Amino acid sequence: MIQFFHVSKRYPSGQSALEDVTFDIPRGQFVFLTGASGAGKTTLLRLIFREEVPTSGQILVNGRNVSSIPQSKIPYLRRTIGVVFQDFRLIPRKTVFENVTHLPRLLGVDVQGQKRMAYHALRRVGLAHRLNAFPPELSGGEQQRVAIARALINEPEILIADEPTGNLDPDLSREILRLFLEVNLRGTTVILATHDRDTIQRVGRRVITLDRGSVALDQELVGTDPPSLDPSLAMTADPEAGDAAETPEPESQGEEDCSFSKPCVISSTRRR
Amino acid sequence: MNLLRSWKVSLLAVLTIAVSLFIGGAFLLVSGNLSASLERWRGQMRAVIYLKPETSEADLRRLAAEAVRQPGVTAVQPVTAAGARKRFQEIFPGLADLVTGWQDEPLPASLEVGFDPAASPKARAAWLEGWRHRPEVTLVDDDREWLGQLETVVAVVRAVGLALVAGLLGAAIFTIASVIRLTAYLHHEEISILRLVGSTEFFIRGPFYVEGLLQGLLGGLVASGALWGAYEFLHARGRGSLVSAVLALDFLKLQDVAFLVLLGGAAGLFGAIASLRREAL
Numbered sequence: 001m002i003q004f005f006h007v008s009k010r011y012p013s014g015q016s017a018l019e020d021v022t023f024d025i026p027r028g029q030f031v032f033l034t035g036a037s038g039a040g041k042t043t044l045l046r047l048i049f050r051e052e053v054p055t056s057g058q059i060l061v062n063g064r065n066v067s068s069i070p071q072s073k074i075p076y077l078r079r080t081i082g083v084v085f086q087d088f089r090l091i092p093r094k095t096v097f098e099n100v101t102h103l104p105r106l107l108g109v110d111v112q113g114q115k116r117m118a119y120h121a122l123r124r125v126g127l128a129h130r131l132n133a134f135p136p137e138l139s140g141g142e143q144q145r146v147a148i149a150r151a152l153i154n155e156p157e158i159l160i161a162d163e164p165t166g167n168l169d170p171d172l173s174r175e176i177l178r179l180f181l182e183v184n185l186r187g188t189t190v191i192l193a194t195h196d197r198d199t200i201q202r203v204g205r206r207v208i209t210l211d212r213g214s215v216a217l218d219q220e221l222v223g224t225d226p227p228s229l230d231p232s233l234a235m236t237a238d239p240e241a242g243d244a245a246e247t248p249e250p251e252s253q254g255e256e257d258c259s260f261s262k263p264c265v266i267s268s269t270r271r272r
Numbered sequence: 273m274n275l276l277r278s279w280k281v282s283l284l285a286v287l288t289i290a291v292s293l294f295i296g297g298a299f300l301l302v303s304g305n306l307s308a309s310l311e312r313w314r315g316q317m318r319a320v321i322y323l324k325p326e327t328s329e330a331d332l333r334r335l336a337a338e339a340v341r342q343p344g345v346t347a348v349q350p351v352t353a354a355g356a357r358k359r360f361q362e363i364f365p366g367l368a369d370l371v372t373g374w375q376d377e378p379l380p381a382s383l384e385v386g387f388d389p390a391a392s393p394k395a396r397a398a399w400l401e402g403w404r405h406r407p408e409v410t411l412v413d414d415d416r417e418w419l420g421q422l423e424t425v426v427a428v429v430r431a432v433g434l435a436l437v438a439g440l441l442g443a444a445i446f447t448i449a450s451v452i453r454l455t456a457y458l459h460h461e462e463i464s465i466l467r468l469v470g471s472t473e474f475f476i477r478g479p480f481y482v483e484g485l486l487q488g489l490l491g492g493l494v495a496s497g498a499l500w501g502a503y504e505f506l507h508a509r510g511r512g513s514l515v516s517a518v519l520a521l522d523f524l525k526l527q528d529v530a531f532l533v534l535l536g537g538a539a540g541l542f543g544a545i546a547s548l549r550r551e552a553l
Contacts, residue, residue: 049468051468071473072472075470075471075472078469079469089461090465103469103470106469106470106475
């Protein structure tokens with residue numbers, strides 16, 4: 001799904017952000033990306049959605065070489081990747097609904113369809129009742145959840161989160177982490193950058209540790225205290241099917257067969 | 273949307289383009305009316321062929337008959353020497369004594385020739401040149417000379433207007449480009465978010481192009497409205513005066529007004545494109 005081949009990134013100032021990074025993340029995997037501040041986590045994530053271009057090496061995302069795709073194709077790559085930032089990056093003068101439905105609007109989904117998709121995405125993060133609020137009216141945790149809803153609205157193949165819980169209190173952090181795990185259970189490849197070692201130890205999963213731009217460690221961890229997943233956060237198979245406000249969420253399939261220490265067999269439907 | 277949000281800077285851009293187009297439109301109006309007057313006068317253009325004193329009345333009629341056969345000549349009025357004197361006395365009664373008491377008629381006989389305005393000016397000039405060299409003729413007075421001078425004046429007015437409009441439009445484009453660059457800068461964060469969620473460049477830049485286009489079109493409309501107001505004012509104040517008759521006889525044609533508005537729109541769009549080409553959003 002995501003393959004890095006001897007990727008290096010050096011900024012014009014001469015500072016090296018990544019040095020000969022090679023790894024392969026298969027489809028549907030949950031990966032923690034960790035390392036000290038300045039280790040290159042953010043640069044690595046930015047390379048995946050072509051916010052940065054590698055100085056050398058190749059990056060394949062879903063079979064496409066993102067380091068060489070033309071400028072005009074970048075938006076189409078990004079539509080398959082949901083991105084969540086530590087600082088939320090919401091548009092303050094737009095409502096939650098407008099912030100969340102940007103991509104469906106871009107794809108020509110009609111207003112009714114946008115409403116359904118927004119409702120489902122926001123319900124997953126517990127904010128369906130704040131549809132018409134503006135970001136400045138929301139708490140930090142709520143803003144982060146809106147950002148996650150925006151990233152998830154189009155059922156992306158990949159979800160990238162850069163320190164998504166860095167600004168949140170521990171309870172909210174756990175809630176959001178649980179949400180990412182739920183998303184992963186549905187088949188989305190999740191890469192979560194964090195320097196919170198406690199969370200990583202508790203949850204487990206694959207952990208790629210960066211140190212001064214190089215992969216220092218790439219290991220599978222078994223979680224010491226993995227969170228129990230809340231089924232009410234699981235998404236419907238087709239968010240556009242029926243009236244979102246009245247249709248109860250169907251039970252997600254396959255979740256019972258999953259545990260954090262062994263691979264999951266997931267039956268999911270995905271909007272592409 | 274941006275037009276409403278940052279209405280003060282947008283107003284500046286609209287007014288700059290409106291001033292440029294108002295001045296351009298004023299020059300268009302003046303030169304258009306001058307040209308129309310010129311055409312009107314050209315339609316009434318005539319030449320006077322003055323004959324030698326010894327030309328008899330029979331010769332005068334023969335020459336008139338000959339002249340009227342020329343293609344492009346619409347009318348020939350033979351004026352005898354006595355007839356010329358009488359007309360002078362009628363037109364200038366105070367100077368009537370000047371032409372009385374002479375042994376011979378003081379004013380020459382002449383042929384007053386009217387031309388078809390559609391006829392070839394070259395053929396007309398060649399024909400008049402032929403008359404100039406005939407033994408019966410002393411002088412050929414052609415209206416073309418002063419009409420030619422007036423045409424030069426119109427051309428100068430047009431050239432000055434064009435140069436002025438080009439300069440002012442340049443300034444207006446620069447203003448619009450600056451306003452749009454400023455707006456883009458103010459929304460830099462929003463634009464980067466739009467890019468991250470997969471917006472195409474057209475989706476991001478499109479609203480800025482529309483903003484420039486709207487500012488330009490609005491400027492064109494304001495200029496046309498102001499021009500019409502100024503025309504109405506001058507027309508009402510100077511009714512019957514020479515200036516009003518020559519310079520502000522008719523308002524701009526609908527296609528000229530449309531041209532001004534579209535020129536404003538084009539300038540606005542060009543400003544937007546130029547500003548976003550230079551500035552990486």
